[in-house]
Amino acid sequence: MENTSAISISNLDVDYGSRRILSNISFDIRQGEIMVIMGGSGSGKSTLLRTMLGLKKPSAGHINMLGTDICHASQKELYKLREKMGVAFQGGALFTSMSVTENIQLPLREHTKLDENTIQIMTRIKLDMVNLLPYENLMPSELSGGMKKRAALARAIIMDPKLLFFDEPSAGLDPITSAELDNLIVMLKETMRMTIVVVTHELESVFAIADRIAILGDGELIQVGTPEEIKSSTDERVINLLNRTPRENIVDGDVHLQRLTRDNQ
Amino acid sequence: MKSKLSAESNYDVLELSGEIDLHYSPQLREMILGSLKNGNSLLINMAEVSYIDSSGIASLVEGFQTAKTANLSYGLLTISSPALQVLTLTRLDRVFTLYDTVEQFQSQL
Numbered sequence: 001m002e003n004t005s006a007i008s009i010s011n012l013d014v015d016y017g018s019r020r021i022l023s024n025i026s027f028d029i030r031q032g033e034i035m036v037i038m039g040g041s042g043s044g045k046s047t048l049l050r051t052m053l054g055l056k057k058p059s060a061g062h063i064n065m066l067g068t069d070i071c072h073a074s075q076k077e078l079y080k081l082r083e084k085m086g087v088a089f090q091g092g093a094l095f096t097s098m099s100v101t102e103n104i105q106l107p108l109r110e111h112t113k114l115d116e117n118t119i120q121i122m123t124r125i126k127l128d129m130v131n132l133l134p135y136e137n138l139m140p141s142e143l144s145g146g147m148k149k150r151a152a153l154a155r156a157i158i159m160d161p162k163l164l165f166f167d168e169p170s171a172g173l174d175p176i177t178s179a180e181l182d183n184l185i186v187m188l189k190e191t192m193r194m195t196i197v198v199v200t201h202e203l204e205s206v207f208a209i210a211d212r213i214a215i216l217g218d219g220e221l222i223q224v225g226t227p228e229e230i231k232s233s234t235d236e237r238v239i240n241l242l243n244r245t246p247r248e249n250i251v252d253g254d255v256h257l258q259r260l261t262r263d264n265q
Numbered sequence: 266m267k268s269k270l271s272a273e274s275n276y277d278v279l280e281l282s283g284e285i286d287l288h289y290s291p292q293l294r295e296m297i298l299g300s301l302k303n304g305n306s307l308l309i310n311m312a313e314v315s316y317i318d319s320s321g322i323a324s325l326v327e328g329f330q331t332a333k334t335a336n337l338s339y340g341l342l343t344i345s346s347p348a349l350q351v352l353t354l355t356r357l358d359r360v361f362t363l364y365d366t367v368e369q370f371q372s373q374l
Contacts, residue, residue: 125355191354
């Protein structure tokens, strides 16, 4: 693993309307590492991913990705950067009118002028890597949830990206498929030199793949560290997350009453 | 990527070095297919390849298939560790004929 940063996030604030979702987030993701972004529901991890992908504009702060400040980059700079990025969305985000093969080939057809034979062989290599080669001609509607997820991964890695983003790789998968996917993620890092950002709350998967873990809670960065550092954390919120302790919901009677009746006043 | 194609008495040798990615794989494909089209068996020396992506691997695969169809010998010589890792990941280490020495390749011509 190298020590130079692939992604550098500094003083990032992200709002939805008047509501602050992420507050003053700063950390680096090193080249060639697997960084897992972890947190409970509502912690802001999906918003952080969307912001890193340029799908959500931050209210303040910067994200530098492979030397490009994505918050202030031109469309042309973002287009060039996206050639080096692969994204596998949680639900697959496959085009329903295209077959599995057509979906996977799409980035190659959009961004390269490779020979047709090269495109066909590259597609089959990636389909084989995610164990979907026998299903290349199926339509997305004919795939199970796990197969869609694997097809999305094949599309995300078709261009051998420098940066791979993976949203909830294990969610909804059986334990064996989940473990296979974890192995593949680690192999992609080691063999293809990818920097990989995984957003998940599946603890088993986190500790199987992470070089480092960033833990978010209520829109703030609680801790960044190696799996060992996270396991030995003394922060109560980290301990609760790892021990799957339910959040205590302390209710202030007056506030709660106001919340329930404010539209009637 | 740097490349050097040279002709031996009854086969060609293609020496590759550096990084083979999307930008260089069309050039690699052209060299491989060009050599085979001339009816020459081909030995590709990959000792100095520091990185190869799947477009580069695809060019090697297409070359292998073309050689088989034309009944020509086709082999990969002294593959570097990074390139071998990619071949292993894609399970192509079991498909290509890998040689440790030039003599091994020559002996089956």
